[in-house]
Amino acid sequence: MTSINSARRDLAARLEAAGIDDAALEAKHLVAAATGLTGASLIAEGQRDLTEAEAGRLEGVASRRLAREPLAHILGxxxxxxxxxxxxxxxxxxxxxxxxxxxxxxxxxxxxxxxxxxxxxxxxxxxxxxxxxxxxxxxxxxxxxxxxxxxxxxxxxxxxxxxxxxxxxxxxxxxxxxxxxxxxxxxxxxxxxxxxxxxxxxxxxxxxxxxxxxxxxxxxxxxxxxxxxxxxxxxxxxxxxxxxxxxxxxxxxxxxxxxxxxxxxxxxxxxxxxxxxxxxxxxxx
Ligand SMILES: C[S@@+](CC[C@H](N)C(=O)[O-])C[C@H]1O[C@@H](n2cnc3c(N)ncnc32)[C@H](O)[C@@H]1O
Missing domain, CATH: 3.40.50.150 (Vaccinia Virus protein VP39)
Structure with a gap:
């Protein structure tokens, strides 16, 4: 199992390695989209593990972004x-x-x-x-x-x-x-x-x-x-x-x-x- 915070850090590293600017900020937006958590609740729940459904959604949005689909299209x-x-x-x-x-x-x-x-x-x-x-x-x-x-x-x-x-x-x-x-x-x-x-x-x-x-x-x-x-x-x-x-x-x-x-x-x-x-x-x- 992976915590929300470590999933966020891992994704930021993958985005950065793919040459995407603002990797940390984009990782935050994608984790928020996958978990439905925003702002304070994303921080407050950062230590808990991702559920299986959240992890699946996160991998879905991450692979779209790593394939260079714009963040705005993924978030809508x-x-x-x-x-x-x-x-x-x-x-x-x-x-x-x-x-x-x-x-x-x-x-x-x-x-x-x-x-x-x-x-x-x-x-x-x-x-x-x-x-x-x-x-x-x-x-x-x-x-x-x-x-x-x-x-x-x-x-x-x-x-x-x-x-x-x-x-x-x-x-x-x-x-x-x-x-x-x-x-x-x-x-x-x-x-x-x-x-x-x-x-x-x-x-x-x-x-x-x-x-x-x-x-x-x-x-x-x-x-x-x-x-x-x-x-x-x-x-x-x-x-x-x-x-x-x-x-x-x-x-x-x-x-x-x-x-x-x-x-x-x-x-x-x-x-x-x-x-x-x-x-x-x-x-x-
Ligand atoms: C650079 S985008 C600008 C979109 C928006 N105004 C913005 O600034 O985000 C140019 C827009 O012009 C539209 N467009 C292209 N040719 C056109 C035409 N002949 N008549 C009217 N709109 C046209 C495109 O569909 C597109 O939505």
């Missing part, structure tokens, strides 16, 4: 901003870097914005960006679009689970197709922006488990922006704003596309790691 949830979001293989696992886009969006649309500000999130995936903004702006209404109906199901579930379904709706459409001109105060997007040839060099959690549709930005990674920037210009109200996430080396071409689309005051914001992460701008009043 991923924290993002102040939310705990449902995720699956049908959506990109929301990334901490994307919180920079949420910060920019909140700066562009302060809490003092009058009326019912309208927000659009193009390629919403799990709904992460839109729901984080709506959570911080209780007077706002948001629409999320995606080309993947499976992703939209998850976004809808996340909206309902966070009490935001009354202030959001989700549309199955390509980019902003079918949405009216000049109808949003703020439009955001984290589009697929990885150059096709680079995808094969990414870590297995990403290349094998994030949806290709969420990653592939075409030959130079910029295909989505070429369509998106003019579309953002079309749907944003005069005086409104847009913000898009970018790859670390895309500030110049994406800024140039924003200028070509007619945006004013094009600016770049870095993420916490110091990489250029968001291009944002205003549409002239």
């Amino acid at each position: 949830t991923q924290p993002f901003w102040t939310l705990d979001l449902a995720v699956s293989a049908d959506v990109l696992v929301p990334r901490a870097d994307t919180e920079t886009l949420v910060e920019v969006a909140l700066d562009l649309m302060p809490a003092s914005t009058p009326g019912i500000p309208r927000i659009l999130d193009i390629g919403t995936g799990s709904g992460a960006i839109l729901l984080a903004i709506l959570k911080e702006r209780p007077n706002a209404y948001g629409i999320g679009t995606d080309i993947s109906p499976e992703a939209l199901d998850i976004a809808e579930r996340n909206a309902a689970a966070n009490g935001l379904d009354g202030r959001s709706s989700f549309r199955h459409t390509k980019w902003a197709d079918g949405l009216p001109d000049a109808s949003f105060d703020l439009a955001v997007s984290n589009p697929p922006y990885i150059a096709s040839a680079v995808i094969e060099s990414l870590q297995p959690e990403v290349r094998l488990h994030d949806p290709r549709l969420a990653l592939d930005g075409g030959a130079d990674g910029l295909d989505a922006y070429r369509v998106l920037l003019p579309e953002l210009m079309r749907v944003v109200k005069p005086g409104g704003a847009m913000a898009v996430e970018i790859g670390f080396d895309q500030r110049d071409p994406v800024s140039e596309l924003a200028v070509q689309a007619g945006f004013d005051k094009v600016t770049v914001r870095s993420d916490l790691g110091g990489n250029d992460r968001v291009v944002f701008a205003r549409k002239r009043s």
Whole structure:
């Protein structure tokens, strides 16, 4: 028999040997998932032996993680901003870097914005960006679009689970197709922006488990922006704003596309790691 604590230590060592970062933290999450124990009870019961059922479940989740399935897919949830979001293989696992886009969006649309500000999130995936903004702006209404109906199901579930379904709706459409001109105060997007040839060099959690549709930005990674920037210009109200996430080396071409689309005051914001992460701008009043 093995105690919970020693199972946790053994698993951390196996994850570390497999090259997984944050092995100790991931082992804790997997042991919690297998035992149903969290926080204080995981510590309080740490000396007791795993039951046979718990040991079986732990080996099941451990072997999935050792085969490089993302932790978020195994747990079925991923924290993002102040939310705990449902995720699956049908959506990109929301990334901490994307919180920079949420910060920019909140700066562009302060809490003092009058009326019912309208927000659009193009390629919403799990709904992460839109729901984080709506959570911080209780007077706002948001629409999320995606080309993947499976992703939209998850976004809808996340909206309902966070009490935001009354202030959001989700549309199955390509980019902003079918949405009216000049109808949003703020439009955001984290589009697929990885150059096709680079995808094969990414870590297995990403290349094998994030949806290709969420990653592939075409030959130079910029295909989505070429369509998106003019579309953002079309749907944003005069005086409104847009913000898009970018790859670390895309500030110049994406800024140039924003200028070509007619945006004013094009600016770049870095993420916490110091990489250029968001291009944002205003549409002239
Ligand atoms: C990088 S993921 C971002 C997901 C989510 N917004 C986030 O930040 O976690 C890009 C999303 O764009 C969607 N997408 C790809 N092509 C699209 C298109 N032509 N129209 C609408 N959405 C698209 C994908 O299905 C995916 O959900």
